Amino acid sequence: MARLSRIPRLIGYGFMAAAALLAAVMKKEGLETIGPLPAVAALLFLGMVGVMLIFTDLMVRGLYAQVDAAKRREDEGGD
Secondary structure (H helix, E strand, C coil), X not given: CCCCCCHHHXXXXXXXXXXXXXXXXXXXXCCCEECCEEHHHHHHXXXXXXXXXXXXXXXXXXXXXHHHHHHHHHHHHHC
């Protein structure tokens, strides 16, 4: 199986952690905007991108595992 990098999943976890940190700051400090964006929009965007990166990485890994298992079954049956 091809060696896949775990960097996208780690970036996704980082985005989710940043979203959680931003939510905590919003609640404690009363933060309402980040530059031109409402803080809630930035929070939702970071969390959404983080979850998307994690799930995409997990789905690709699952797909590669299924293809690898099918190749092994084919090789075993062909001999």
